[in-house]
Amino acid sequence: MKHRYFKFLLLLCVLSLFMADLSAQGNRPQFFTIYGTIGDSISGEPLDGAAVFIPEKKIGTYTDKKGFYAISVPPGDFTIRISLLGYNAKSLPIKVDQNKILDAVIIKDQKFLEEVTVTSSRPEENIKSTESGVSKLSIRSIRKIPAFMGEIDVVRSLQMLPGVSSVGEGTTGINVRGGSIDQNLVLMDDAPVYNSSHLFGFFSVFNPDAVRDVTLYRGGISAQFAGRTSAVLDVKLKDPDLDKRSIYGGIGLVSNRFGIEMPLIKNKLAISLAGRGSFNDFLFKLGPRSIENTVANFYDLTGKVLFKPSEKTRLTYTGYYSYDVFKLPSDSLSSVDVNASSSTFKYRTFNQTLRFNWFLKDKTSLTFSAVQSRYLANTAAQDSSIAFDMDSGIRLRSLKGRYFSETDKNSFSFGAEANSYVITPNQLVPGPFSNLRPITIQEEFARELGVFIEDEWKLSKRFSMLAGLRFSYFQRLGPDTIFTYRENAIRRDENVSETTLIDKGESSQNYSGVEPRLSLKYELNDNTSLKMSYNRMRQYIQLISNTTAALPTARWGSSDRNINPQVADQVTLGFFKNIKDNKWETSAEVYYKLTEGFPDYKDLADLQFSRNLEQEVIQGQGKAYGLELMLRKNTGFLTGWLSYTFARTLIKVDERFEPIHNYAGAWYPANYDKPHTVNAMMNYRMSRTVTFSANFTYSTGRPGTFPAGKFEVNGNIVPIFPDRNLQRIPDYHRLDLALIIDPNPDRVKKIQGSWIISIYNVYSRNNAYSIFFDLNPALQTNSYKLAIFGSVFPSLTYNFKIGGR
Amino acid sequence: MKIKSALGWGFLLFLSLIGCIQPYEAEVAEPSKGIAVLATLTNIPKEQRIEIRTLAEFNTIALNLAVRNAQVWISDADNKRHEFSESGPIGVYGPVDPNFVGKIGQTYVLHIKTADGREYQSQTETMKAVAPVEKVYAEPKIINQVPFGEILTGFDVMIDAQDPLEEGNYYRWTWTHYYNTPYCEIYYGTPFGQNQAGFIGIPCCEQPCWLIERCLQNCTNIGSDAFINGKKISRRFITTIPYCFEDYYIEVQQRSITREAYDFWNSVVTLSKNTGSMFDVAPSKVRGNLVCVSDPEELVQGFFEVSAVQEIGTFVKRNPGSAQAILNCPPAVSADPLTCVPCSESNIRTKAKPKFWNR
Missing domain, CATH: 2.60.40.10 (Immunoglobulins)
Known part of the structure; x- marks a missing residue:
């Protein structure tokens, strides 16, 4: 004592x-x-x-x-x-x-309600907290959202929140407040995740058995986070139980899960290991002949070790490995320049985090973490004369330290972070008898340093302020070849006026800048508050992709002398009001964001094998603004929320660059510009063991470019496209239902099993995934709509748990 | 190496498994106005061809109409004017001097003046030498079909060639198939004196007569030496031919093209496959090398391609090996004894023995 x-x-x-x-x-x-x-x-x-x-x-x-x-x-x-x-x-x-x-x-209230809590565990948190635009979803609430094919999905659930969207169902990543997918910093126990999707984007890489909670920062972003301009998705994994052993798992249509948690030294050392794998190749066997030999599988492993030598110290190690493979049969490759009989695409994430917490005194702590994040994508063909292996990837090593101290009026923290990047653009290695020439694109080396200081200051009962300042410094390192282009000339090889070679380890370009962060809150009364936040974020690495939905094999690139970092300024204003004793929460937020250095790509850019990305990347401005309204009911047998989002995202490329398509110096909508979105989510606790949940979503169709004319050369019908993104695909809406049957808390059983019956797209709407054009003379029309989940998808998942909490 | 498009395409196939496709009435922008030109100048005779058409709306019924009665000429570096006139199919212009060929190293500019007075001009293009084709051969195309096992559906014709040491060689390949039959035309009907309908062949008035077949759809086949510079171009796919007993005579043309022509063809291939999928690259313009001199705002599509050509011809043996094969031969034909079709020189017939026909 x-x-x-x-x-x-x-x-x-x-x-x-x-x-x-x-x-x-x-x-x-x-x-x-x-x-x-x-x-x-x-x-x-x-x-x-x-x-x-x-x-x-x-x-x-x-x-x-x-x-x-x-x-x-x-x-x-x-x-x-x-x-x-x-x-x-x-x-x-x-x-x-x-x-x-x-x-x-x-004691956990299992007899009554398990509310879907979105923002936080405290009902009035939305009024009291200083920052705006922060949403926290516990895994418990994520489980209550109807899941596609029974797969509980962290990233998919986030799309029910205002301000979060994607270019389509089953696409990689999310777009937050007008940001592209690589403008989100996705952290899993402090380690950045460079591709958060399995199977191209149908499922996210986070195993729901291992996740504790997910926090999305889209407005007021703490100064401890940096490196991306749009949002931070902080996924925290569960700590292993130091007390009791448990085994859990689930059997679903897409994947099967299995996990174990056990103390090794009671109350000191414990380990958890959760695995998930898909075995859905059989789906292809049912398909047309051209795809029956397709292989598409994934698995992931999440492990965590918790060591608590004393009440004041904690050491955790998190290891995560995920693997995806996609193999195409021969027929689908006949149009490829390399005429291989089959190609295999693989991608892997391997992340590790070692984290040490030291509670110096109450409400004062020191945290250190060492992180390694690796992402590797590989494409391979086996035929001997054209065999090849093509790799791309990114590796981050990072050290972070943070001091945190809380008093009645102040929560003060400061810290530092050092990152080292190695980006491997595509490297093509021919097979032993292959006629292909090896291609080696110089790896990119970079360092990023950041220091920050932040204080949340409760100036009075009503007024609080969260002020932070971050200084970031980025250094692109040699070996590097820098091209200097003639002034005002289009960036092409023939316009290079000078070539500079940078030796290994030498600095080839530095960027630095301050990133002020400020959130203000003023409570008009106990149930109403006004909030304002301003953020500046800088981003030095980006995903190089010019397709509507990014491919998992897309490479990453870092800023250099010719490619500037992206700098975004965002202002958010929010009004929050809770009514009837916090039973109902309402909020309205408006934001405006301007990003400098927003990337787009020149027409038909070669991004895969470009040695000088600045010849393919065109930078300009990104502008995003919107309004997010939310109404939520927190308590009672019926809980849920209704949200409406108005959002616009526009891009303008710098006039001095080659005009992309027909635009030069004019604003045009981004691929993910979807002005109106309505989301509704409800949970109804029918009895002690049965919960019924439903969600409905509506959004404006994403922009598209439809051909205005055609001409024919060499038997190829070539579409003539008007200006980019002026048309839209049809609007999207969908209703999902789920019935969750939990074990009876009164009956103590060795194995606790629960069933999730879900129906995705209940009224079987043919939502457009894309509109495409084909001039097949046998058909009456030239435009078609592809709906990938064009019918109702029922699914059944069984989850079990033995022992433990 | 459009791995990306393959991955996207394969994934689209995967999606189509669970997805569904429906006609959709898309709201389309104002139709584009202007012309499309496809002009080729080579160093071998009879391969000079300039086709001029209007642009059309993007639907199945709109036609790219022929632009007729235009003045067309090619000028070279010595300011010599080589006139072209409408010959053969409408909208297609051939050299007035049938022996006109381009010279390697020479530069050329295409000029067009339409009947309504609009003038078009190409950029200056240089004819670049091209390496010869070393070998033409065919590989059986076998699919594994449950429960029948391996089935031969045809043969892939391929070539090997040696890429020169210097970088920046771009290629375009075309092929021509000649075959020798007694019939110059075939139709379906009831033969004279019989009452069973079937295929009827009208004999050629002159023998021997060769019929000519060329690629009709999606014929753009281009390559660059970016991945193989100085090495062998191997297993370069040319076309797929059906399985029948007779040897198949094919001529393959290997053409040198410029970087700009490669970019043009590459965008043609990319955009004509660009159907609106999620993994399509953002839509763009196809940048050709022609402009409207009289109205710079007018949209001019197409390319004036100046290329040296190396031809090779051979009889491809169609040996099915041990696989079960799907026989795909011309239909049995009964002769129409009453009439004949003259074997006049044209795009589809010739009396001249093909260059590499050594039988």
């Missing part, structure tokens, strides 16, 4: 540093402090955000991330009431005659 007093003293010490209220309290006759931790009754895991309230005195507080609380009361007999959404409230009598420790556990 000794360390608890020590903890308490330290707490007092820190609190006194930030004076104000405490010193005032010091003058009061006699006050004692009740403090302790609140945990989950089964796992004992500390609970963040639990309300600790003394009704007699009408005073209360919330637990911090470690479940710790401290409350100051005069002597007397009181009741302490502990409550947290999703848990049964608990009241405990306490006699206060001295400083007291009160640790308590509360």
